Amino acid sequence: MTINKQVLMKTRPVGMPKLTDFQIIESKMPEVRHGEVLIKILWLSLDPYMRGRMSKAKSYATSLNEGDVIVGGAVGKVINSQTHEYKEGDIVEGFTLGWQEYAIVTPASIRKINPDLAPIQTAVGVLGMPGMTAFFGLLHIGKPIPGDTVVVSAASGAVGQLVGQIAKIGGCHVVGIAGGKEKCDYLTNTLKFDAAIDYKNENIDEMLDKYCPNGVNVYFDNVGGRITDSVINKLANYARVAVCGVISQYNLTAPEPGLRTHRAMLTNQATTEGFLVFQFAQKYHIGLERMAKWIKEGKIIYKEDVVEGLEKAPEAFIGLMNGKNFGKLLVKVSD
Ligand SMILES: NC(=O)c1ccc[n+]([C@@H]2O[C@H](COP(=O)([O-])OP(=O)(O)OC[C@H]3O[C@@H](n4cnc5c(N)ncnc54)[C@H](OP(=O)(O)O)[C@@H]3O)[C@@H](O)[C@H]2O)c1
The missing domain is CATH 3.40.50.720 (NAD(P)-binding Rossmann-like Domain)
Structure with a gap:
């Protein structure tokens, strides 16, 4: 039985989020069903737009309810696939994987990453x-x-x-x-x-x-x-x-x-x-190709700010709202 550590939005933040707005729990992972993929989360992407998810105000991102796992982009590894599209060991990126150690998703919500192209966490940064x-x-x-x-x-x-x-x-x-x-x-x-x-x-x-x-x-x-x-x-x-x-x-x-x-x-x-x-989703392949080329040529460099451990995500997110991050803010969840 796999135990999943998760970070929830315990209470909806009012003004600047506080540590007490978040809660860390452990729950049992359900079985992976036909058409689903089980992913071990390796990296979380912490992004300012996620503050909008924590609010009820109109936003392009769906609002969270109190008690929901925080939804956000992440990079992970497939550890069980009941689909034709993915196999064990594939590295994937998904916009809604969330602040947790494991996620079960359908193929439509993830994309495969080529780990030979660049460090995998760039899939939620410079190449994401x-x-x-x-x-x-x-x-x-x-x-x-x-x-x-x-x-x-x-x-x-x-x-x-x-x-x-x-x-x-x-x-x-x-x-x-x-x-x-x-x-x-x-x-x-x-x-x-x-x-x-x-x-x-x-x-x-x-x-x-x-x-x-x-x-x-x-x-x-x-x-x-x-x-x-x-x-x-x-x-x-x-x-x-x-x-x-x-x-x-x-x-x-x-x-x-x-x-x-x-x-x-x-x-x-x-x-x-x-x-x-x-709005540019249909053209991402053009942007990704160009950015990868510029990185290879040394014309673009990128700075990452890495925080270690899922349980540090709330504190890091609050820091993002206060300018504590220096570069793309990432949480390393697992190797
Ligand atoms: N339109 C879109 O599709 C889209 C997509 C991605 C991101 N965004 C937006 O782009 C912006 C940057 O996102 P990011 O991911 O690159 O975040 P980021 O710049 O890596 O981190 C946020 C930075 O905002 C600055 N900041 C925080 N509070 C501020 C304040 N009151 N006044 C001025 N600066 C403040 C801080 O830098 P300092 O230390 O310099 O203050 C902080 O480090 C955000 O507004 C985000 O919502 C929009």
């Missing part, structure tokens, strides 16, 4: 959802051209670090916004961004004037809130704002008053467009 978000969000929504000034917020995170590097490959002047000197030094010294703004310790407006003297042509917005207000005030003519995420708003219990942006959009003839990575 965050990578595709950066690739298609920047190129299809931001539409940068060489010489453009591209600003990206949450710039050292899973998506942001890739957005800036793709923009550099495309010949753009790249300015990252991140919290703290260590993250900003990483952006300029290691990732070769042209400039970085430490929004926690520097005046964002002054720094934007300094680093974007001709205005901002593309803003890849991961955060919303006051950082976005500042960037909107610096848009250049025909600027494109790609609205990817608003993490500064995810834990608010009441809407935050903000800038009225229509005047800036009007006078600059600018465009704001929200997007969800899934």
Whole structure:
């Protein structure tokens, strides 16, 4: 009898999630039935959108109920398959495998990973959802051209670090916004961004004037809130704002008053467009091939922040909401 350790949403978080909103339990795994696959979870992907699952507010991800296992992306190994599509030992990635040691799923909810291509956890990082978000969000929504000034917020995170590097490959002047000197030094010294703004310790407006003297042509917005207000005030003519995420708003219990942006959009003839990575699902193969090529050529590097042990997932998730992660946040569950 297989015992499964699982992390539940015990109570629906109000505002910033707390450790007491989560509960770790052990339960017995049911038998694997015809048409199902039993997966041993190896890596969890912790992503900001999961805060939306914990809320009842309208979101693109289905809401969890109190007592549910936390749903999220993961990479695992097939240890029992009652299907034709998968065999024991296959490495797979699934968007709904969840915070647990084992999951039983149907083939439609997973995809096979080639472990020879790259470390398997990249299937939920640079060669997975965050990578595709950066690739298609920047190129299809931001539409940068060489010489453009591209600003990206949450710039050292899973998506942001890739957005800036793709923009550099495309010949753009790249300015990252991140919290703290260590993250900003990483952006300029290691990732070769042209400039970085430490929004926690520097005046964002002054720094934007300094680093974007001709205005901002593309803003890849991961955060919303006051950082976005500042960037909107610096848009250049025909600027494109790609609205990817608003993490500064995810834990608010009441809407935050903000800038009225229509005047800036009007006078600059600018465009704001929200997007969800899934809208590009039919084209993922193109993005994955290109990202894998750039990694092989050394044009893209990626930083991971690895936390060991399933039981550490709640604390790590709370850290993600507070900027404690430095790079793509992963939980290593098992070897
Ligand atoms: N549209 C889509 O399909 C899609 C897909 C994937 C992700 N996203 C969104 O993209 C954004 C980035 O996701 P990610 O996975 O790459 O996460 P991440 O950047 O790896 O981690 C989140 C980062 O957000 C920053 N942050 C947290 N609270 C903040 C606040 N109040 N103000 C400013 N920055 C704050 C922190 O960095 P600092 O230390 O720099 O503050 C933190 O490290 C999120 O908003 C996410 O929801 C959207």
